[in-house]
Structure formats: structure tokens, C-alpha cells
Amino acid sequence: MENYHVIGIMSGTSLDGVDLAYCRFTYNEGNWIYKILNTETVPYSDIWVQRLAGLTEVSAVEIIATDRAYGHYLGELVKAFVDRHQLQVDFVSSHGHTVFHQPQLHITFQVGSGAYLAAAAEAPTVCDFRTLDIALGGQGAPLVPIGDRLLFAEYDFCLNLGGISNISQEGQDRRLAFDISCCNMLLNPLAGQLGMPYDKNGDQARSGSFNQALFDRLNEPSYFSAPSPKSIGKEWADENSLRAIQESKAAVQDKLHTACHHMGYQIAQAVRQHADQQRGKLLLTGGGAFNSFLVEQIRHYLGPTFEVVVPEPELVNFKEALIFAFLGVLRWRQEPNCLQSVTGARHDNCGGAIYWN
Numbered sequence: 001m002e003n004y005h006v007i008g009i010m011s012g013t014s015l016d017g018v019d020l021a022y023c024r025f026t027y028n029e030g031n032w033i034y035k036i037l038n039t040e041t042v043p044y045s046d047i048w049v050q051r052l053a054g055l056t057e058v059s060a061v062e063i064i065a066t067d068r069a070y071g072h073y074l075g076e077l078v079k080a081f082v083d084r085h086q087l088q089v090d091f092v093s094s095h096g097h098t099v100f101h102q103p104q105l106h107i108t109f110q111v112g113s114g115a116y117l118a119a120a121a122e123a124p125t126v127c128d129f130r131t132l133d134i135a136l137g138g139q140g141a142p143l144v145p146i147g148d149r150l151l152f153a154e155y156d157f158c159l160n161l162g163g164i165s166n167i168s169q170e171g172q173d174r175r176l177a178f179d180i181s182c183c184n185m186l187l188n189p190l191a192g193q194l195g196m197p198y199d200k201n202g203d204q205a206r207s208g209s210f211n212q213a214l215f216d217r218l219n220e221p222s223y224f225s226a227p228s229p230k231s232i233g234k235e236w237a238d239e240n241s242l243r244a245i246q247e248s249k250a251a252v253q254d255k256l257h258t259a260c261h262h263m264g265y266q267i268a269q270a271v272r273q274h275a276d277q278q279r280g281k282l283l284l285t286g287g288g289a290f291n292s293f294l295v296e297q298i299r300h301y302l303g304p305t306f307e308v309v310v311p312e313p314e315l316v317n318f319k320e321a322l323i324f325a326f327l328g329v330l331r332w333r334q335e336p337n338c339l340q341s342v343t344g345a346r347h348d349n350c351g352g353a354i355y356w357n
């Protein structure tokens, strides 16, 4: 039996904060068992939100400086987390924050220098999980599916509702997974127009009405019917879904309402397109799982033969941090942590750079 104690760090596209999850992974006779032991979300200050969100518009020097400064910041968060809870840590495993993701140009880039993180945390650090997959011709995303396979095999589908929604499932002989559509990265700016950081429980969406023209426009992009491998970056979101929302004259509540219908519809399409049987058990995680209007739409479009399971809030909030911790364990063991069946890379690969402090 082998045990690993790892802190997984995730910063998602919603820019709501840094998720830290201290986890134990046990490998026993070919099976993995996980336990989440401590968690913390550190909300971003306005300064960090502006700095990270603005990185697509600044000089190369500023990008490099932010990569270092943000890596150092993550390391300080780790150090404080470890000291506060008196944790024994084998290593840290960090996703970083995605700035660019254009796999068609062979580009994916996350800031959060592993070297600076390791130095500030005073712990070995695994980072940069996506670049090798891109170099092997893959999308570099989504990477969570191997964790879904090895840690959540009791579910037929794993659906995450973060800034972008994505789904993962076991096909006949291989794991299938892809990004479905924009999710909170579309809803949060609309809530912002109503003076809220997000649409709590989907209350504003619920109060709106359905707008057929906007629904049709949101469903228009060819991305939705394209086969996987495929993944979405902010660049695609700006050009497509966010533009459709901006150009619509509908009331904000109607936009929220219609966007939730669009997401529920696309999620159901994604599930049905690949489901061998038109039934199954679906694990629902990510902050969007708290948006009850959105979840109702997902249930509605999926129909009653699919069981949608929303787990305890800790797993809803920290599943991605947990799985990035696990990808670090696989990297540490020099085992594959990126699936070519998901990303389209030339072969399964073992992504991630390790910095020993």
C-alpha cells in the first residue's frame, strides 16, 4: 500500500479564487482511494483579478513578471495553509491560471511559476500539466478525465460546471471527454450588470423569460456539433457566446434565463450523443451545481432516465483541485496523466514539470 499527501491547487476560469485541497491518495492492489483532508478557497483581491484578467493585453515582460509573482503568491498561500493546519506534505501540485488557450495554434499557457511556488512554499512542486500534451498534438485539455476514471468510476458521467462546462465518460474502449460550452463565464458578467458577483441559486435567471432568438444564436456555433477532441478557451467564448449575449437586446434576466436553457440543452446533447444507453448516473460538480435554475434545466433536457447526483459541497467545490493533486501523483510515479483518447495527442502522456525546492 502506498500513500501520498498532496496539496492540489486550482484557479478556474471564473477567477473567483484559489482552491487548495490537501488530499491523501492510497494505491492498493491496482485501486486508488482518495480522501480530502483540508480545503480552503482564497478569494482573489481586486488587484489579482485585474492583473490576471488583463494578461491578454499586456507586454511579454509583464506576463513573465506576473507568472513569477503569481507563483510566489501561490507558494505563500500554501505555506500559510500548511502552517495553519500543521500538514505533512509530500509535494504540491498546481494547475496555475490559464491565460491563453488556443490549441489550434498549439498554444496553452498557465501563469504561476512552479519554481517560485516551490521556493515560497518550501515544498516540491509539480506544475505545467498541459504543455507536453499540446507538444504531442493534443488539446492540452480537459485533463481531469483520467481522475474521473480512476477515482469516480461508480459514475457513468462526470459533469463539471465551472467557468466552462465539461463532461467525461467511459466509452466502449476508451475515455471520452470534452468541453461542452461556456457556463459561469457567461452568467457571471450578466449578474455583474445587476450588481452581483454571480446569480445566487439562479434566482435572477428564474425570474426571466425564454428568448427564442437568443437561444438559437447561442446554439449556432459549429463547435457544438464538432466531434471531440475539442476544448474551449476564453478566446472562443469572447468570439461566440459572450458576443451573442452582448449583441442581444433582451433584458438581463431574460439573458440569464435563456443562457441556462442553452447550457442545459447542450449538456443533454453532449450526454446523449455518446451514451451507449439513454440512461445513467451523472456526478455534478463545480460552482454551477449551486445554481438551482441551471440544474433544473439540465435535469429537464436530460429527462428522467438520467440520475443527476450533486455530492457534498466539499466535493462540488474542490473536485478539480483534488484531481490536479492526483495528476501530480501520477506524474510523481511517472505514469500517464493525459489521455490521448480525450485530448487527441499522439499518445497517452505524463505531463507536468517538477521543481524540487
Ligand SMILES: Nc1ncnc2c1ncn2[C@@H]1O[C@H](COP(=O)(O)OP(=O)(O)OP(=O)(O)O)[C@@H](O)[C@H]1O
Pocket (backbone or CB within 6 Å): 011, 012, 013, 014, 015, 016, 160, 161, 162, 163, 164, 165, 184, 187, 188, 198, 199, 200, 201, 202, 285, 286, 287, 288, 290, 291, 292, 317, 320
Ligand atoms: N450559490 C451559487 N449560486 C449560483 N452560482 C454559484 C453559486 N456558488 C458558486 N456559483 C458559481 O460558481 C462559480 C465558481 O465555480 P468554480 O469554482 O467551479 O469555477 P472555476 O473553478 O472558475 O471553473 P473551471 O472549471 O472553468 O476552471 C462562481 O463564479 C459562480 O458563478
Ligand SMILES: CC(=O)N[C@H]1[C@@H]2OC[C@@H](O2)[C@@H](O)[C@@H]1O[C@H](C)C(=O)O
Pocket (backbone or CB within 6 Å): 012, 013, 098, 101, 108, 140, 141, 142, 143, 144, 145, 162, 163, 164, 165, 166, 179, 231, 232, 233, 320
Ligand atoms: C485550458 C484550461 O485551463 N481549460 C480548463 C477550463 O476550465 C474548464 C475547461 O476549460 C477545461 O478544459 C479545463 O479545466 C479542467 C480542469 C480540465 O483540464 O479538465
